[in-house]
Amino acid sequence: xxxxxxxxxxxxxxxxxxxxxxxxxxxxxxxxxxxxxxxxxxxxxxxxxxxxxxxxxxxxxxxxxxxxxxxxxxxxxxxxxxxxxxxxxxxxxxxxxxxxxxxxxxxxx
Amino acid sequence: xxxxxxxxxxxxxxxxxxxxxxxxxxxxxxxxxxxxxxxxxxxxxxxxxxxxxxxxxxxxxxxxxxxxxxxxxxxxxxxxxxxxxxxxxxxxxxxxxxxxxxxxxxxxxxxxxxxxxxxxxxxxxxxxxxxxxxxxxxxxxxxxxxxxxxxxxxxxxxxxxxxxxxxxxxxxxxxxxxxxxxxxxxxxxxxxxxxxxxxxxxxxxxxxxxxxxxxxxxxxxxxxxxxxxxxxxxx
Numbered sequence: 001x002x003x004x005x006x007x008x009x010x011x012x013x014x015x016x017x018x019x020x021x022x023x024x025x026x027x028x029x030x031x032x033x034x035x036x037x038x039x040x041x042x043x044x045x046x047x048x049x050x051x052x053x054x055x056x057x058x059x060x061x062x063x064x065x066x067x068x069x070x071x072x073x074x075x076x077x078x079x080x081x082x083x084x085x086x087x088x089x090x091x092x093x094x095x096x097x098x099x100x101x102x103x104x105x106x107x108x109x
Numbered sequence: 110x111x112x113x114x115x116x117x118x119x120x121x122x123x124x125x126x127x128x129x130x131x132x133x134x135x136x137x138x139x140x141x142x143x144x145x146x147x148x149x150x151x152x153x154x155x156x157x158x159x160x161x162x163x164x165x166x167x168x169x170x171x172x173x174x175x176x177x178x179x180x181x182x183x184x185x186x187x188x189x190x191x192x193x194x195x196x197x198x199x200x201x202x203x204x205x206x207x208x209x210x211x212x213x214x215x216x217x218x219x220x221x222x223x224x225x226x227x228x229x230x231x232x233x234x235x236x237x238x239x240x241x242x243x244x245x246x247x248x249x250x251x252x253x254x255x256x257x258x259x260x261x262x263x264x265x266x267x268x269x270x271x272x273x274x275x276x277x278x279x280x281x282x283x284x285x286x287x288x289x290x291x292x293x294x295x296x297x298x299x300x301x302x303x304x305x306x307x308x309x310x311x312x313x314x315x316x317x318x319x320x321x322x323x324x325x326x327x328x329x330x331x332x333x334x335x336x337x338x339x340x341x342x343x344x
Contacts, residue, residue, distance in 0.1 A: 001148045001174050001175055001177065002177055003174065003177075003180070007180055008149070008153055008174075009156070010180060011174070011180055011184055012153060012156040012157055012160060012161070013160070014184045015157070015160070015161050015166065015167075015170060015183075015184055015187050015188065016156075016157075016160030016161050017160075018184065018188045018191075019160075019161050019162075019163055019166065019188065019191050020218060022188070022191050022192060022194045022195050023194045023195075023197070023217040023220045024198065024213070024214060024217035024218075025198045025199070026195065026198040026201075026202040026206075027198050027201055027213045027216060027217050027220075028198075028210075028213055028214065030199075030202075035196070035199045038334075040196065041333075041338060042330050042331070042333075043192055043193055043195060043196045044193070044196070044298075044333065044334070044337070045302040045329060045330045045332075045333030045334060045337075046189060046190065046192040046193045046330060047165060047190055047193050047289075048290060048294070048299050048302050048303050048306070048329070048333065049302045049303075049305070049306050049325070049326045049327075049328075049329030049330045049333060050169070050189055050306065050322065050325070050326035050329070051165060051169075051190065051286050051289060051290050051306070052286075052290055052303045052304075052306035052307045052310070052329070053307065053310035053321070053322050053325035053326060053329070054169055054172060054310075054322060055283045055286040055287060056306075056307045056311060057310060057311075057314065058280075058282065058283035059283050060311075062279070062283075063175075063279065064279045064280070073280055076280065076284065077283060077284065077287060080284045080287040080288055080291070081287045081291050083291075084287060084288050084290070084291020085291045085292075088291075088292040090132065090136075090288040090289055090292055091131065091135055091288070093287060093288035093291055094139075094281075094284055094288045097280075097288070098281060101284070
């Protein structure tokens with residue numbers, strides 16, 4: 001990470017203010033109005049649209065292995081995703097993923 | 110006196126929120142650990158946690174910052190993750206829109222996934238509540254959730270300073286993202302959006318300044334919305 005302290009605080013403040021404005025939008029100044037079904041339909045998929053793109057290169061080309069495919073990490077990711085889908089519980093997914101990463105890492109050496 | 114009052118609504122909110130402590134605390138803890146490992150100082154990690162209070166977007170910013178993405182891209186991408194909260198704001202407005210401005214501002218600040226979900230469910234289940242009761246319920250749900258989030262992050266910072274980097278914590282971030290994504294894959298449209306997102310991230314990976322992230326997000330949103338629309342037409 002190579003940001004100046006000023007840049008870092010700029011990011012933190014911009015993200016804080018921007019997030020507040022998103023949360024304040026309708027409660028604060030747009031008031032009590034119906035969102036168009038078109039907009040609602042798109043907003044529903046913002047998080048599930050961005051986070052998988054974020055995670056894909058991290059799993060396929062992890063920096064810690066110099067960008068090489070790492071079977072241990074792929075299996076750990078699959079375990080997290082699988083348990084997350086099965087239990088619908090984020091904490092179990094994290095536990096499964098990290099336990100697999102550490103367990104397999106220890107076995108493979 | 111009526112059977113329910115703002116005081117009892119507040120206490121009902123606190124009780125509803127207690128189980129969510131086990132959900133919120135680990136994420137705060139992890140953000141403290143990972144933020145510290147990534148090279149942020151205590152004030153910066155706490156700045157994120159106190160000012161943003163949105164785990165997924167904080168992790169997004171952190172990840173892009175580890176890639177040294179341009180400042181504007183970091184902010185735009187992390188804000189895009191939070192766009193769903195405009196939906197929360199719109200859905201609470203009919204219930205809380207007449208509250209005093211300072212209360213609405215405070216509610217907006219604390220309107221995170223968990224508090225929103227609890228408040229919305231409660232207002233739907235008890236539509237006869239007064240405005241004061243609804244506001245009190247929201248503050249009730251926030252009372253444990255927000256302080257726990259902040260304290261957990263701080264504990265994470267302390268722990269992070271003590272943990273050796275060899276523990277594979279770099280991979281805790283992608284695992285956390287997966288943990289947030291998996292339970293959200295509720296419908297075919299959500300799955301279609303997520304798959305689009307993955308494919309676009311690979312196909313558009315050549316784009317500079319991490320722009321592939323926003324591009325993939327946009328494409329995935331459009332696909333998700335379109336699949337939802339077609340499913341509805343079919344019904």
